[in-house]
Amino acid sequence: MVLLNNHDVTTALSGLDGWTRDGDTLVRSVEAPTYLDGIALVQRVAEAAERVAHHPDIDVRWRTVTFRLTTHAEGGLTERDLELARVIDSMVVGR
Numbered sequence: 001m002v003l004l005n006n007h008d009v010t011t012a013l014s015g016l017d018g019w020t021r022d023g024d025t026l027v028r029s030v031e032a033p034t035y036l037d038g039i040a041l042v043q044r045v046a047e048a049a050e051r052v053a054h055h056p057d058i059d060v061r062w063r064t065v066t067f068r069l070t071t072h073a074e075g076g077l078t079e080r081d082l083e084l085a086r087v088i089d090s091m092v093v094g095r
């Protein structure tokens with residue numbers, strides 16, 4: 001899997017909902033209605049991550065869940081991160 005260049009990342013970000021770039025990472029924070037809703041979102045994202053064998057770093061602070069995406073094996077952002085970002089967006093919207 002090849003690393004994305006800056007132009008690819010910038011273009012992709014315009015089509016994603018709520019993601020920003022932090023160096024080699026894409027970041028999105030979601031405020032869930034309740035703590036357990038946030039945990040349920042984490043569970044759904046974790047199941048999707050297992051299906052595609054690509055795993056976000058996840059931080060839970062009460063109702064705020066932060067997802068960070070990078071491809072550790074490549075040392076940067078790849079298409080796998082963009083695909084997982086789209087999946088996470090679909091799960092947040094569909095809540």
Ligand SMILES: C[C@H](O)[C@H](O)[C@H]1CNC2=NC(N)=NC(=O)C2=N1
Nearest residue numbers: 053054055056070071072073074
């Ligand atoms: C074999 C398997 O696909 C790899 O170990 C995967 C697992 N999940 C992963 N997740 C992330 N975020 N980056 C990786 O490089 C990665 N590698």
